[in-house]
Amino acid sequence: MLALSLLLSLTVTVSNPIDQPREAVPVTVPVGQKGKEVRSVTIQGHPEIAWQLDDLNDDGLADELVFLVDLKPNATETYKIDLSPDAVSTSFTPGSYAYIRLNDKNKKYPKIQAIAFPGDADNREMYSSIYGHGAVLEGLYNAIRVYMDNRQSVDLYAKNTPRLELAETGFYTTRKQLEDGYGRDVLWAGTSVALGSFRGYQNGSPVTIDTVTTRSQRVVTTGPVRSIIEVSDRGWVYNGQPVDMCQRYTVYDRHRDYDVEIKFHGLPANSTFCTGVQKLAIDNEGFLTENGLAGSWGSNVPDKGMADITDTVGLGIWVPAANLKSVKEDDVNYLTILRPDKNGEIRYSFTSGALRDSASPHSAADWFKHLREWEVLKKNPVKVKVK
Secondary structure, three states, X not given: OOOOOOXXXXXXXXXXXXXXXXXXXXXXXXXXXXXXXXXXXXXXXXXXXXXXXXXXXXXXXXXXXXXXXXXXXXXXXXXXXXXXXOOOOOOOOOOOEEEEEEOOOOOOOOEEOEEEEEOOOOHHHHHHHEEEEEEEEEOOOEEEEEEOOOOOOEEEEEOOOOOOOHHHHOOOOOHHHHHOOOOXXXXXXXXXXXXXXXXXXXXXXXXXXXXOOEEEEEEEEEOOOEEEEEEEEEEEEEOOEEEEEEEEEEEEOOOOEEEEEEEEEXXXXXXXXXXXXXXXXXXXXXXXXXXXXXXXXXXXXXXXXXXXXXXXXXXXXXXXXXXXXXXXXXXXXXXXXXXXXXXXXXXXXXXXXXOOOOOOOOOHHHHHHHHHHHHHHHHOOOXXXXX
């Protein structure tokens, strides 16, 4: 094996601040080098750890390294990392996937990297032009799609077995595929916020993203460690002022939760927004706390073309204190009212389980217990130091 060229060596220290073990903890490290491109890394002594280099700002250069670690209670681990300009081939097992595919008359559904529409495009035409109606983001346990229209709703796909399978089903699982053990679209959103859909908030109610100059979706990265999709709206007229907004959705290998990051330009002061989880149509149970955690469990008929099949699912969302203004329950939602933090950004995370999911809790009580345990992890992120 040829020795790789060396640009820089880093020491990365990761500390678990709580007395609980943690699995698949994301560690992100800035790696941008002025005038030099990082094409590979070596995590010394840990050839088993999958790594990924991502170009997040679309300038053609990797600017962030990401890998996952398991940590014992209150443990601190140190990793020596070498950055190299030499490209290497890797064989890491894929743990996430993202794509956008076009609808076409030949039913080839070609994959594309990004798509943009003018602000006066018809919502139904945008929605129907994409196979699956929007960008798709897949983890091992579930998948989401974000609709390409003014709603930009998050829809949910649950799996029977942890694996990647959206390349086969494309969110449109057939009865034969169901018999063969594939998962399916499990949510009928209606007028709700579904699972963590981002909305404006005016006059005490959620509002969709209606008046814009352009709308776009993009696959930021797709890889073995994480995948990211981006939804952008330029010139969204909100509170009487045009606002540019970018939403990013991220899923990591071995995770069932998704992280959301929203950035704005030109946002009026004291603007508020909302998200949340829907109440399920059949036998819904749920809760909403003042601390920004909400959950629901129940059943629905997600596919009216297969009305004989119901699905029981669990939904959950958590909003950090810096972005939580208040909470509210309405007829169809458990809502969390959002405000930008001191940097003008909004972050939150959502997660899901399902009765068909072999790795998920299988009752409302167990699902709600899982959400409270998940909240502890979200409130106590690992501490990462880079030297």
